[in-house]
Amino acid sequence: MSEIRFDGRVAIVTGAGVGLGRSHALGLAARGAKVVVNDLGVSRDGTGSTSAASEAVVAEIKAMGGEAIAHGCDVSDEDGVNHMIAQTMDAWGRIDICVNNAGILMDKTFAKMEMSAFRKVVDVHLIGSANVAHACWPIMREQQYGRVVFTASSSGLYGNFGQANYGAAKAAMMGLMNVLHMEGARDNIRVNTLAPTAVTRMTEELFPPEAAEMLAPETISPGLLYLVSEDAPSQVIMGAGGGSFAQTRVYETQGITLTGVENTPEEVAAKFDQITDPTDQQEMADAFSQTKKYALSAAKARGLKLDW
Template structure:
């Protein structure tokens, strides 16, 4: 089976270099018409250069694909909407939304200016909200769509000096988990990729051998899979890096269920800490009061 995107229109934010470029190139290679969005500039988001998006468009066209550029910032509501408008005006629709745009302004929390915290949140999280919000009515109306968010281990696990970046990346988890329940009966799948890639944003952060192996092209197949008709699930996070792919889920321990006829105390939690914290027999977290817990509490 060969996965193709013929007749589909995809937009990829932050596609002027690195991961976004790899995603755009692969989607175009497999037949998608692609909107390459990137305002250009440095990794801290303080400058802009349209040449980044134009270069990727030229590469796609030179390889026989179809693409147009958009230079808007996802952090601006009107700019984010213009990316979707570009897709519709250039190619007549929108089917795939890959939210990849991002910047870095790393500092420890105590040294970080709130402006830098908010700017990173604005680009990563609100930018994802703005672009997805602009595309959402079109996907709902046509009853089909694929939306991909880009999260990070810095948010899901934690890193050093990236409280702004990590917070933005984890916020996407909550957005995804709620949107997956709002697609009604439409064939709209919304998922996340958690990539590890050797790009200008990770230069000097990961070791040289891993950097060399972790090319953006080794992540792009995961994004293309989540963007394809073959993706038949929502609310999942796929880790991807250096040719490794895995499913990530929040886990819940078996926990402590107190007597429903007795008010639990702080001391109960201290005394039974091991029961609460022990992950042996843990299951994927889908709800707090699962069927087994509800039965123990006499709720079902």
């Protein structure tokens, strides 16, 4: 297999001052990409601001002979994002890769969480990712080329105590990816999601010290580099951690169909084992696939035939 390279490509990586973002930015630069290192330089909970981290990564890239610029906008600030995009276009005239990695944590149980903290985390992770992708979108359409990655988390895909805000924002990445995959296909824009597990500044207290090297960000970035490569897939949720890579998929069971007087909550309860039986479960290609499945099942239960 030929080496994956990014010569001539321009990449924006948000949250690239530390941790996963830094690893992604360095990996892209090492393989030829020009990189915008975006980082507001805040603490884990989104407070404070400094350009030191992003400037340090830019210096690392330049030291290896690469090209990079720093930008310190808050991704949840649309005006700031637009300024970053304009600066990138002024510098290099194109944007090929958009890696949405920026994030914060404001963990508390839902009962104790202020809604302001819920909104803030959603603003940075979800709205911030949408802001950056939206600003890059017309450029990628014009180029007839683009690679976009959103960063999800097992907290969103599977749940994690005390992270209602973070989990909700991270689960939303799947929905955003699914739609943009469809809308970008005709313009050669491929959209994927990375769900990483790494020991970073945001997660270091959750892991024993010996896990730090095993679950380092650098063990994840190879997956990210593939997801933004020339031959990348699209609409893939890639789980990654410690050099392990897997695909997360959403399946729907065959289920049952209730009609007439049988369509009651009591019947749903009585047949719940059938509803949840995984035999012959399948992936849905899109929202309409589910609609079609239900319509055909309803017609069959009524002895009707739909020409579909």
